[in-house]
Amino acid sequence: MSSKENSYLEIEQLCQQELEKLQLEEETLLADLNGMLNQKTYIEDKIRGLSRLIPTLKIMKNEAQDLVETINDISESSEKISSKIRQLDSARGHGDECLLRVNDLIDLEICSQGVQQAILDLDYEKGAAHVHRFLSMDQTLLKRTANDMNNVSNMLNSVRTLQEAANQLQAIVEHKFNEAVNAEDLAAIERFFKIFPLLGMHEQGLKNFCTFLRTKLALTAEKNLKVAVTTPLADKRHPIIYADTMILLFEGLARVIETHQPLFETYYGPGRLISAVNILQKECDTQVKRIIMEWSKTRQIQKKIQQINEMSRMTSSGSFNKLEKIDPKDLDILIGEISLMHYRCELYIKFIERKIAADIDVGIADQEQRTKTTKTLEQLILNSELSQCKHDLLSHYLKLEQYFMEESVAKAVNMDQLEPSFQTSSLVDDTFFIVRKSIRRSISTGSLDGICVTINNACRVLENDFCDVIKARLKQGYPSGYLDLTQAYNVLQNSIQQGRLQSGDTEQSRTSFIVALNNADNSTKYVNALVDSIMKETEGACPNLNATEKGKLESCLSGISGVSVKLSEILDYGFQQLKSTVIKPRVNPWVDQFLNFSHQLTEDELSAYEAGESFIQILIMNLETLLSSFKDILTANNYENFIKVLTTEVTQRFEKVIMKSQFNRLGGLVLDKDVRSLAGYITSGTYWSARDQFARLTQIATILNFEQIDEINEYWGNSDGAITWRLSPSEIKSILNLRSDFRSDDIKRLRL
Amino acid sequence: MFCICLWVFPFASVQVLVGNAGVGKTCLVRRFTQGLFPPGQGATIGVDFMIKTVEVGNEKVKLQIWDTAGQERFRSITQSYYRSAHALILVYDISCQPTFDCLPDWLREIEEYASSKVLRVLVGNKIDRDDREIPTQVGEEFAERHNMYFLETSAKESDNVERLFMQIADDLMKQARMTNAQRYDPSHYNVEPTTTDSGCCSRLN
Numbered sequence: 001m002s003s004k005e006n007s008y009l010e011i012e013q014l015c016q017q018e019l020e021k022l023q024l025e026e027e028t029l030l031a032d033l034n035g036m037l038n039q040k041t042y043i044e045d046k047i048r049g050l051s052r053l054i055p056t057l058k059i060m061k062n063e064a065q066d067l068v069e070t071i072n073d074i075s076e077s078s079e080k081i082s083s084k085i086r087q088l089d090s091a092r093g094h095g096d097e098c099l100l101r102v103n104d105l106i107d108l109e110i111c112s113q114g115v116q117q118a119i120l121d122l123d124y125e126k127g128a129a130h131v132h133r134f135l136s137m138d139q140t141l142l143k144r145t146a147n148d149m150n151n152v153s154n155m156l157n158s159v160r161t162l163q164e165a166a167n168q169l170q171a172i173v174e175h176k177f178n179e180a181v182n183a184e185d186l187a188a189i190e191r192f193f194k195i196f197p198l199l200g201m202h203e204q205g206l207k208n209f210c211t212f213l214r215t216k217l218a219l220t221a222e223k224n225l226k227v228a229v230t231t232p233l234a235d236k237r238h239p240i241i242y243a244d245t246m247i248l249l250f251e252g253l254a255r256v257i258e259t260h261q262p263l264f265e266t267y268y269g270p271g272r273l274i275s276a277v278n279i280l281q282k283e284c285d286t287q288v289k290r291i292i293m294e295w296s297k298t299r300q301i302q303k304k305i306q307q308i309n310e311m312s313r314m315t316s317s318g319s320f321n322k323l324e325k326i327d328p329k330d331l332d333i334l335i336g337e338i339s340l341m342h343y344r345c346e347l348y349i350k351f352i353e354r355k356i357a358a359d360i361d362v363g364i365a366d367q368e369q370r371t372k373t374t375k376t377l378e379q380l381i382l383n384s385e386l387s388q389c390k391h392d393l394l395s396h397y398l399k400l401e402q403y404f405m406e407e408s409v410a411k412a413v414n415m416d417q418l419e420p421s422f423q424t425s426s427l428v429d430d431t432f433f434i435v436r437k438s439i440r441r442s443i444s445t446g447s448l449d450g451i452c453v454t455i456n457n458a459c460r461v462l463e464n465d466f467c468d469v470i471k472a473r474l475k476q477g478y479p480s481g482y483l484d485l486t487q488a489y490n491v492l493q494n495s496i497q498q499g500r501l502q503s504g505d506t507e508q509s510r511t512s513f514i515v516a517l518n519n520a521d522n523s524t525k526y527v528n529a530l531v532d533s534i535m536k537e538t539e540g541a542c543p544n545l546n547a548t549e550k551g552k553l554e555s556c557l558s559g560i561s562g563v564s565v566k567l568s569e570i571l572d573y574g575f576q577q578l579k580s581t582v583i584k585p586r587v588n589p590w591v592d593q594f595l596n597f598s599h600q601l602t603e604d605e606l607s608a609y610e611a612g613e614s615f616i617q618i619l620i621m622n623l624e625t626l627l628s629s630f631k632d633i634l635t636a637n638n639y640e641n642f643i644k645v646l647t648t649e650v651t652q653r654f655e656k657v658i659m660k661s662q663f664n665r666l667g668g669l670v671l672d673k674d675v676r677s678l679a680g681y682i683t684s685g686t687y688w689s690a691r692d693q694f695a696r697l698t699q700i701a702t703i704l705n706f707e708q709i710d711e712i713n714e715y716w717g718n719s720d721g722a723i724t725w726r727l728s729p730s731e732i733k734s735i736l737n738l739r740s741d742f743r744s745d746d747i748k749r750l751r752l
Numbered sequence: 753m754f755c756i757c758l759w760v761f762p763f764a765s766v767q768v769l770v771g772n773a774g775v776g777k778t779c780l781v782r783r784f785t786q787g788l789f790p791p792g793q794g795a796t797i798g799v800d801f802m803i804k805t806v807e808v809g810n811e812k813v814k815l816q817i818w819d820t821a822g823q824e825r826f827r828s829i830t831q832s833y834y835r836s837a838h839a840l841i842l843v844y845d846i847s848c849q850p851t852f853d854c855l856p857d858w859l860r861e862i863e864e865y866a867s868s869k870v871l872r873v874l875v876g877n878k879i880d881r882d883d884r885e886i887p888t889q890v891g892e893e894f895a896e897r898h899n900m901y902f903l904e905t906s907a908k909e910s911d912n913v914e915r916l917f918m919q920i921a922d923d924l925m926k927q928a929r930m931t932n933a934q935r936y937d938p939s940h941y942n943v944e945p946t947t948t949d950s951g952c953c954s955r956l957n
Binding site: 391394450456551555 | 766794797798799800801802803816825826827828829832833835836
């Protein structure tokens with residue numbers, strides 16, 4: 001029962017709870033309702049207010065419509081007004097024009113009266129100002145005005161007076177200017193120079209003024225040239241006196257242009273510099289030509305060039321050269337002077353180009369006109385005598401420089417000398433000094449073409465004259481002779497130390513062979529350094545090379561790099577010679593000694609072999625003697641190369657004699673040791689690892705050192721110890737066959 | 753020089769154009785490299801340098817063309833370029849007898865300065881003109897006599913210009929392949945093992 005009671009209690013409790021909830025809800029609902037009731041009056045108020053507004057809105061709408069109409073009306077009338085204003089504007093324009101015309105007419109009147117007076121008063125500035133005013137009037141407008149007016153005659157009179165006055169003034173000013181020039185009255189010259197543009201005589205004024213400047217320049221130039229011609233031979237500047245005269249001329253011209261350019265710009269306006277320079281350039285051309293003529297006469301250029309041409313013709317046709325050869329040293333200073341002269345021409349041309357281009361940039365706005373003027377500038381420079389002279393100078397320079405380089409290198413070859421305790425002879429240093437000097441000088445001309453041609457010529461001289469000499473010496477070969485090697489070494493050392501060659505032909509040839517080899521090696525280094533320095537120096541001297549010009553230079557430079565290719569071919573050739581005359585005849589018998597030893601050893605024989613002088617000890621000793629005889633006389637590179645060639649020869653021969661021998665287990669062991677000590681010896685003497693050259697030999701020794709045939713499997717195929725084999729499977733099998741204790745059936749069965 | 757170029761590009765060739773002033777060397781080069789015919793050109797000063805890469809049988813060939821000035825006073829500049837040329841193009845104007853008469857002089861120059869193996873081509877330019885003075889056959893015979901290729905062109909009408917340069921590129925390419933084959937003839941050199949895997953030997957040691 002109690003459970004029933006319990007459940008009733010629970011129900012009662014639940015009912016109670018529900019009841020409480022409902023009561024709470026009722027309260028909140030009541031509160032809400034109250035709130036709404038409170039708001040009711042407020043909302044009703046609002047609604048009442050709104051309904052009162054409705055008539056007002058209607059009024060507003062009507063008013064707005066009225067407003068729109070009014071605005072439309074206004075806009076229409078304003079448009080009408082604006083068209084009126086436009087009319088007014090144009091009318092005012094006409095009025096202005098009229099005013100201008102009237103002004104013009106008044107001015108015309110004033111000018112025509114004033115100009116006469118001014119001319120009478122000799123006040124040319126004033127007169128010119130009147131004429132300038134007259135010229136600035138629109139002449140067609142004046143004519144039209146004349147047609148419109150009644151007192152035509154009066155106005156036409158004024159115009160006529162002014163035109164006459166203008167002509168009169170032009171004539172007077174020109175006359176006065178010429179008078180001033182004749183009297184060398186600088187102030188007057190400047191005075192009238194400033195009047196020309198007022199009279200619309202811009203070109204005429206510039207022409208007159210520049211012609212005056214020309215005469216001044218001509219006088220100075222003549223004086224300078226006279227000084228140059230009479231400069232005594234002992235004078236320090238004598239060797240380059242004409243280059244000096246040239247720079248004086250160019251500096252004078254540049255100064256004239258620099259000082260007068262602001263004057264031109266102020267009174268004549270910008271963009272007219274080209275006309276001025278055009279006239280000045282004529283004087284420049286005349287003077288440069290005179291300097292060159294005088295120079296060419298004094299320095300006997302034509303004769304020298306002719307002599308050089310004749311000589312090259314004679315040598316090329318093979319006939320004996322009876323002509324007195326010009327000593328290249330005598331040309332040295334002259335070549336220097338030409339390169340300086342050329343550089344100065346180049347510099348002046350660049351100056352003019354820069355100046356005028358800047359003036360055109362400022363003064364000429366019209367694109368078409370600008371291109372046209374730029375073209376005129378190009379033509380002006382291209383066709384100038386100065387450019388022609390510059391080309392001729394370059395042509396002379398190149399001829400002489402080429403001769404200088406060729407003959408100096410030929411001299412260096414003839415005077416080739418071996419200094420004591422030097423590995424290379426004087427030929428290499430001398431030749432590269434000359435080539436470098438020539439190329440440097442060509443860079444100082446400032447002409448890329450000049451640089452490129454000199455580089456081309458240097459290539460030819462190096463490849464033909466220089467490399468061929470070295471090659472010819474190597475071609476004579478390295479005589480092996482019957483001498484004991486140490487003796488040969490001593491003789492060689494002696495001859496080098498005493499700086500002269502011993503009477504014996506053999507030693508002489510040996511020295512000359514070794515020196516040639518060293519020369520070739522050193523030259524390779526010089527060639528690379530030369531290319532680097534040319535590149536840098538050219539960039540310094542001609543900083544604004546465009547892509548094409550750079551390509552040109554690089555293409556020519558690649559020719560010089562080509563010389564090092566030829567040198568390395570020569571070195572290869574030399575080492576082939578050494579290999580066949582020095583290395584092979586010695587190495588072969590030494591290695592062949594291997595065949596005189598038994599390689600099937602008992603334990604006793606093994607200890608006896610190790611105690612005595614073993615094959616490998618004798619071989620290493622012999623190699624040591626051979627190497628040491630070459631170590632000091634060869635350059636480091638050549639010595640390395642020598643070891644390489646030697647190593648190749650030794651390993652190849654060693655392989656051959658191994659293949660002719662029979663081994664047992666102990667014999668294989670000894671061989672393996674021998675090969676390692678040989679490889680160790682060679683590697684110890686070089687900067688590179690000889691391991692690679694020993695790869696085949698080492699592998700052969702390893703195979704012969706096997707305890708069992710199966711050991712090969714540890715090194716073969718996919719096994720852990722697999723190596724990159726330099727031996728083919730069939731070679732491996734034939735090597736295994738050299739072991740007398742391996743059965744050939746087992747070897748055959750191997751799967752490789 | 754040849755070898756260096758080979759590494760930079762598959763193949764590079766150097767061509768030099770020579771001939772009297774005004775025969776149209778520059779126009780030929782411009783037509784070929786830029787497809788232009790610039791009228792009223794000034795005389796060339798020194799040498800001009802142009803590069804064009806063309807394809808010959810799927811291989812890129814870089815043509816370096818040196819356009820020399822015809823005027824006498826630039827001779828000392830132009831002569832220096834003959835030596836490194838792989839091909840020389842000698843140009844005359846078919847409407848101007850003197851330019852043809854000068855050919856022997858040019859050949860003498862070539863003989864003196866150029867390599868003996870250089871490929872030589874004779875070109876009669878300006879066939880667009882009506883006032884021909886040198887018949888095709890005369891040019892042909894001259895070329896044959898001096899062992900040169902022969903072609904008549906018009907830079908203005910673009911006749912045969914492409915063919916001229918492409919033919920040269922083609923020929924030089926063949927030449928290069930032949931010399932290359934010789935260059936790497938193994939009998940001239942030590943045959944040394946080419947692989948340099950040192951790892952293998954260290955294990956053996």
